[in-house]
Amino acid sequence: MSRVVVPENFRRESELGARLQNAERLLIALDFDGTISPLVARPEDARALPATARLLRKLDELAAATVASARPTFLALVSGRDIASLQVVAEPGEHSFLVGSHGAELRTPVTANLDPAVPLTEAQRELLATVTEVLESVQSKSPGSFLEYKTLSTVLHTRGMGTEEASGAVVMAEKALASLNGVSLNGVSLKHGKEILEAAVAHSSKGEGLIWLREQTGADCLLFAGDDVTDEQGFAALKAGQDVTVKVGSGETIAEFRIYGPESLPALLQLVLDVRS
Numbered sequence: 001m002s003r004v005v006v007p008e009n010f011r012r013e014s015e016l017g018a019r020l021q022n023a024e025r026l027l028i029a030l031d032f033d034g035t036i037s038p039l040v041a042r043p044e045d046a047r048a049l050p051a052t053a054r055l056l057r058k059l060d061e062l063a064a065a066t067v068a069s070a071r072p073t074f075l076a077l078v079s080g081r082d083i084a085s086l087q088v089v090a091e092p093g094e095h096s097f098l099v100g101s102h103g104a105e106l107r108t109p110v111t112a113n114l115d116p117a118v119p120l121t122e123a124q125r126e127l128l129a130t131v132t133e134v135l136e137s138v139q140s141k142s143p144g145s146f147l148e149y150k151t152l153s154t155v156l157h158t159r160g161m162g163t164e165e166a167s168g169a170v171v172m173a174e175k176a177l178a179s180l181n182g183v184s185l186n187g188v189s190l191k192h193g194k195e196i197l198e199a200a201v202a203h204s205s206k207g208e209g210l211i212w213l214r215e216q217t218g219a220d221c222l223l224f225a226g227d228d229v230t231d232e233q234g235f236a237a238l239k240a241g242q243d244v245t246v247k248v249g250s251g252e253t254i255a256e257f258r259i260y261g262p263e264s265l266p267a268l269l270q271l272v273l274d275v276r277s
């Protein structure tokens with residue numbers, strides 16, 4: 001059972017505070033949608049809560065100020081979005097690491113301003129086109145649903161539909177994909193999230209993304225906060241009792257700690273600033 005942490009418990013002397021304070025090299029890794037930003041009907045409208053945006057800028061400054069010190073604090077955004085979309089909605093600082101497309105796209109702060117390379121082979125490109133056609137057909141038969149086109153995947157969103165219609169659309173999509181003639185789906189990974197079905201042609205997970213971040217930063221303590229089922233692979237990649245795993249909102253989780261929602265995140269980020277500045 002994860003412990004629910006309310007803002008009043010975000011104290012230096014709490015175990016959470018002690019772990020963040022005692023770390024030599026600390027990395028703060030945050031999911032975007034549902035963690036930094038409240039969930040919204042249209043993905044392009046998502047933005048950080050104002051208090052969170054202000055604290056992320058401060059953490060980005062702290063990362064710049066401490067990078068060469070004995071006690072650096074690093075910041076990373078870890079999202080299912082592709083990096084191009086993440087840069088638009090999250091407006092990350094230039095000292096932040098970016099992990100996009102569930103870990104398939106990785107950017108260090110130095111290269112964060114370069115165009116994201118498209119790591120697709122010709123075969124993956126064709127496979128993505130085929131999968132997208134199938135999802136377009138399902139979408140056209142499912143009023144209220146819509147598609148999101150990403151660099152490495154296509155996403156069926158069912159947020160605007162009734163519960164029954166939504167699960168019906170997801171089942172229809174799975175069946176249509178499974179019955180594709182002469183197309184091997186070995187290269188496709190289907191991810192189920194909150195009111196989404198994502199068909200991706202590059203394999204990765206947030207866990208692999210976090211492992212890459214740990215290698216890049218040499219962090220001995222990694223805090224990861226996320227709200228969705230895909231974040232569980234991120235929690236699973238971390239070390240119990242040493243790292244800090246934070247589930248945002250309700251739902252089953254293997255995370256050690258839990259906060260109520262994106263509105264609780266500023267207090268947690270303020271604690272990080274208090275113990276690391």
Ligand SMILES: [Mg+2]
Nearest residue numbers: 031033034228
């Ligand atoms: Mg999320």
